[in-house]
Amino acid sequence: MSGSADTASVGATKAEFPEVPFAILNADGSCDPEYRELIDDADVVRVLQTLWLNRVIDQRFLKLQRQGRLGFYMTSTGEEATTIGAAYCLRDDDPIFLTYRELGALLWRGVPLEMLMNQLIGNGQDVNKGRQMPIHFCFRDWAVPSISSPVGTQLPHACGFGYASRLRGTAQVPLAFLGEGTASQGDFHTALNFAGVFRTPCVFVIRNNGYAISTPESQQTASESLAIRASGYGFPGIRIDGNDFLAVINAMGQAVERARGGGGPTLVEALTYRIGAHSTADDPSVYRSADEPERWRALDPLERLTAHARWRGLFSEEDERAWRESCEARISALVTACEAWPPPPLETLFQDVLRDPGLQLRRQRDRYLAYLRVREPDAHEVP
Amino acid sequence: MSESKSMNMIGALNQALDLYLERETNAVILGEDVGHFGGVFRVTAGLQEKYGVERVMDAPLAEAGIAGMAVGMALGGLEPIIEIQFADFIFPAIDQIVNELAKYRYRSGAQYAPKVVVRTPYGGGIRGGHYHSQSPEAHFVHTPGLRVVFPSNPYMAKGLLLAALECPDPVIFFEPKRIYRASQGDVPLEYYTVPLDRAWTMRHGEDATLVAWGAMVPICLEAAALAEGEGYDIEVIDLASLAPYDSATVERSVTRTGRLLVVHEAPQTCGFGAELVAGVQDVVFPYLEAPLRRLGGFDTPFPYTLESHYMPSADRILFELRELIDY
Known part of the structure; x- marks a missing residue:
């Protein structure tokens, strides 16, 4: 391994990744015929349906949170071309290391809506046993590891998983999402550096949506782009229009293929915009003008993919209306059903810290149960 | 009757790692200078030669990266054993250990249970000043989701390390570097474990x-x-x-x-x-x-x-x- 940083090797690294266009979709929804083959008609419809489902869930859960029926929620409105498009390029067993704004990736992967709802509500049916805030998903059967709130911690995990995949010969390619703010974290640097050194199969996707809560990108980095940082780690970085579904799957498809073929990691910076607030605890009117999100609505990935579908003669206004209504009905029915489940049993509070609870935790649990026996004699089954 | 041999704690720990890597092909070692050099205290000496660079890896100099990559390796089905060269240098890795490794089983409802053994030499008495002498165990004991283990002699070192490696829980394994060589004793050459969580x-x-x-x-x-x-x-x-x-x-x-x-x-x-x-x-x-x-x-x-x-x-x-x- 050479320690030199000569420009030729940086140049060679850049050349490893084929030139990809920043954007593919034209304003009228058309595209160059060579890119039409990136996705067939049936998938265009499925993606649009997933995007609509994503919007309906976001709107519905935002309302539930405002009604006090949900502790917290985070929408991904405006960023779905990136989240769905990146997942679109994966094999079903490729792990997706998520942050808290990629519901679309889970919907595309096919995680059942009921399982998502159970997590958001934190009821006793949640496979995560109601242990995390809404949006902090984990669905192992769908190759979705656990989301945590400290940002960037998932990046070295993706690198390590890629290493394991290569050593064990499973050919899985981990995908890790991050926001542009997270590119300021130490874990971003260490993960990309380790991925470069060990040439691990993995793809890092930055959703550059302009803001980390209130802080604009200009306060995160003095670099002209985030994508160019990849050359400092010895692998390619590319920047694309993250609201252009075809541009996303074109770049992502090549990055995933490259990783699976032993070519190593790729950094993809997808330029997009967070139309909504950071979370239900945020008020964006304090830090950005009202017309800014409106300007971005013109670049809404849903509008653009819809225009593309119409250009192909797909997904008419009538199809759209029918699908949206069916989504709304499905979600309403599911929310009612999922809200009816009881919370996780008390005993789960004390489980899964280690495989078996240690002596100290057993004593704490027993003391708490002794208290409950006095305070609420009939409420809890004592195991 | 099994054969035993007088050895110091470094030899006993090296044997435990050797036996485990031989038995469990998914076990890998990651750390600074642990590969070709065999570790600054020689605990991993000879292991890269025997098991190859893919399983005994020299890591870039970044403890957070070592710990974070190990969590990912474990999620991907490996059994990483990482070395933090001195316990004083574990602090850059603390977010990955405290917020990720320790909480993963619980927060995922036991869907995932990344198993990582973190070996780290600790303690004073070697004229190491602030940064080669600390005993930071209380931080980790105060973190639900971790086991914290300390050997006190070569027999315990080998048996406890093998038990830690077999254990499905993450383990922080503090090695008393002051007595790495000074502590000498008879150690069975065969594979054995000393049970965890008993005094x-x-x-x-x-x-x-x-x-x-x-x-x-x-x-x-x-x-x-x-x-x-x-x-x-x-x-x-x-x-x-x-x-x-x-x-x-x-x-x-x-x-x-x-x-x-x-x-x-x-x-x-x-x-x-x-x-x-x-x-x-x-x-x-x-x-x-x-x-x-x-x-x-x-x-x-x-x-x-x-x-x-x-x-x-x-x-x-x-x-x-x-x-x-x-x-």
């Missing part, structure tokens, strides 16, 4: 109980031998596992002796001794002949020139014991 009575006695772990165990045994010369009969317990810890063994002992002195190197305030005396007093309170007492390091950064004043010594332990016995 070991190293010496029986009736007048007072000393509890310690790691490098303070031999110091306490030395103090007990000195006390014997003064007519005191001291029990010495090697706690070995601090999380979870075997308070039952300590409680049984103190119920008999009526006196407890906990000895550790870490700063006394909020050190593990504080937990131990609070944890056992609930049970031993009616049997006490003297206050429960701790002897820890001072609440100062670890010193350099005056290190010998900082480290609990056999003579200071004896001084405290006399006061407790005459209370």
